Amino acid sequence: MTLRKGSNVWVEDRNSAWVAAQVTDFIGKQVQVVTQHGNKVLALPENLYPRDEEADHGGVDDMTKLTYLNEPGVLDNLERRYALNEIYTYTGSILIAVNPFTKLPHLYNVHMMEQYKGAPFGELSPHVFAVADASYRAMMSENRSQSILVSGESGAGKTETTKLIMQYLTYVGGRAADDDRTVEQQVLESNPLLEAFGNARTIRNDNSSRFGKFVEIQFDASGRISGAAIRTYLLERSRVVQITDPERNYHCFYQLCASGMDTEKYKLGHPSDFHYLNQSKTYELDGVSNAEEYSKTRRAMDIVGISQEEQEAIFRTLAAILHLGNIEFFPGKEHDSSVIKDEKSRSHLQMAAKLFKCDVQLLVTSLCTRSIQTHEGIIIKALDCGAAVAGRDTLAKTVYAQLFDWLVEKINRSVGQDLDSQIQIGVLDIYGFECFKQNRLVTCYLLKNNVVYGNNRLLHLLKGINKGRLLEVLLESDL
Numbered sequence: 001m002t003l004r005k006g007s008n009v010w011v012e013d014r015n016s017a018w019v020a021a022q023v024t025d026f027i028g029k030q031v032q033v034v035t036q037h038g039n040k041v042l043a044l045p046e047n048l049y050p051r052d053e054e055a056d057h058g059g060v061d062d063m064t065k066l067t068y069l070n071e072p073g074v075l076d077n078l079e080r081r082y083a084l085n086e087i088y089t090y091t092g093s094i095l096i097a098v099n100p101f102t103k104l105p106h107l108y109n110v111h112m113m114e115q116y117k118g119a120p121f122g123e124l125s126p127h128v129f130a131v132a133d134a135s136y137r138a139m140m141s142e143n144r145s146q147s148i149l150v151s152g153e154s155g156a157g158k159t160e161t162t163k164l165i166m167q168y169l170t171y172v173g174g175r176a177a178d179d180d181r182t183v184e185q186q187v188l189e190s191n192p193l194l195e196a197f198g199n200a201r202t203i204r205n206d207n208s209s210r211f212g213k214f215v216e217i218q219f220d221a222s223g224r225i226s227g228a229a230i231r232t233y234l235l236e237r238s239r240v241v242q243i244t245d246p247e248r249n250y251h252c253f254y255q256l257c258a259s260g261m262d263t264e265k266y267k268l269g270h271p272s273d274f275h276y277l278n279q280s281k282t283y284e285l286d287g288v289s290n291a292e293e294y295s296k297t298r299r300a301m302d303i304v305g306i307s308q309e310e311q312e313a314i315f316r317t318l319a320a321i322l323h324l325g326n327i328e329f330f331p332g333k334e335h336d337s338s339v340i341k342d343e344k345s346r347s348h349l350q351m352a353a354k355l356f357k358c359d360v361q362l363l364v365t366s367l368c369t370r371s372i373q374t375h376e377g378i379i380i381k382a383l384d385c386g387a388a389v390a391g392r393d394t395l396a397k398t399v400y401a402q403l404f405d406w407l408v409e410k411i412n413r414s415v416g417q418d419l420d421s422q423i424q425i426g427v428l429d430i431y432g433f434e435c436f437k438q439n440r441l442v443t444c445y446l447l448k449n450n451v452v453y454g455n456n457r458l459l460h461l462l463k464g465i466n467k468g469r470l471l472e473v474l475l476e477s478d479l
């Protein structure tokens with residue numbers, strides 16, 4: 001960039017990231033600028049970015065139209081649009097959404113879906129429905145599968161965006177529903193169900209997904225939804241046993257404690273009675289009733305096709321985990337051994353064993369001892385209190401993770417896959433990128449936004465990748 005006196009630039013600012021300024025002088029290797037607030041600032045020329053003085057007040061709807069496509073320019077454009085309630089902006093075929101943190105029902109009603117249906121991409125205002133529509137049209141006209149990647153930091157709106165994409169796809173690819181258990185209804189209802197078991201309150205988001213999710217929606221040759229498959233990645237297991245204030249454990253535990261009948265049946269009570277929940281004093285979420293959420297989860301289970309018996313088993317297992325967490329240990333007579341601490345712990349132990357449908361003594365043995373396989377046979381070794389607690393927590397985490405996997409499999413089985421389907425749309429909603437200083441998957445890190453990226457290379461990438469490698473591969477690949 002060639003700088004002259006009077007050049008319009010962006011200069012870094014501690015408070016607002018970037019501030020508009022104008023070059024006034026050159027002092028040695030430095031450039032003196034005066035900011036819009038009238039402050040004189042010295043900066044190295046490489047730290048200044050050109051600024052379009054004539055930038056449209058309302059911003060541009062596609063950032064490829066910007067005179068200067070640089071970080072401050074992009075942020076400024078998004079800010080201008082956001083001020084006018086325009087939360088969506090394109091950068092070519094990429095959609096950037098800035099979280100409105102308020103309900104915008106007029107943006108997502110049936111009328112809007114109807115408008116975007118079949119409209120050429122870019123003709124109407126930027127919208128997540130336009131991306132979903134473009135992928136549906138591309139799938140139909142090219143007869144090729146598509147995938148949409150939704151990425152961004154925690155709380156950016158990935159999951160909400162994913163749900164809107166699914167809502168749109170079930171709208172354009174749905175049949176006239178005669179009962180409420182059509183494939184598309186089941187696909188949509190899988191969301192609240194997975195969220196009850198895989199989402200939790202964090203400092204960044206009251207409904208933070210603690211797992212990655214890839215939903216593949218299958219279509220028949222005429223473009224109607226014929227099946228779906230959900231794959232989940234890397235559930236945060238540690239949250240089951242360890243939480244910090246003001247975060248929460250997985251929603252389902254609080255729902256169960258507020259369920260009324262189940263609370264009594266499983267000898268539960270207020271969440272503050274349970275170690276796995278009372279490590280944080282946050283039990284309620286603003287504007288959310290745990291009891292109502294419990295009913296919603298139950299209803300979602302009905303729609304997805306989980307039988308009453310299975311539902312009972314699911315909540316029984318959750319209750320068992322809570323009782324398990326309340327078992328405390330005390331040093332035993334032998335060196336480095338442990339025993340169940342007191343009557344209270346014993347009653348939780350009994351309840352846990354009853355709910356797990358296992359033998360009480362066997363549970364004690366598994367918690368307080370370890371069996372080691374040697375050449376001479378099996379040796380039973382006592383565990384000290386610390387090791388017993390660690391074993392107890394591992395059991396809780398493993399049971400929970402298996403329950404989660406079982407639930408996903410159950411949803412998959414009951415929604416049903418269409419093995420004959422030749423065309424699919426995959427939607428990936430994956431968290432965790434916020435912990436990287438920079439991720440190469442999308443360059444818009446640091447923003448409270450999400451980026452929806454439509455292409456089908458991702459689908460190929462995902463094939464043949466095992467769970468653990470997924471994140472690594474995503475980060476390595478320049479999509």
Ligand SMILES: Nc1ncnc2c1ncn2[C@@H]1O[C@H](COP(=O)(O)OP(=O)(O)OP(=O)(O)O)[C@@H](O)[C@H]1O
Nearest residue numbers: 101102103154155156157158159160205208209431
């Ligand atoms: N399009 C939207 N309209 C209105 N509110 C939204 C929208 N997108 C997100 N939100 C609000 O922001 C909150 C966080 O969004 P969401 O749960 O989708 O974030 P996320 O990116 O999935 O975060 P995490 O990585 O923690 O799972 C939502 O609960 C909702 O209140």
Ligand SMILES: [Mg+2]
Nearest residue numbers: 158159208209
């Ligand atoms: Mg999420």
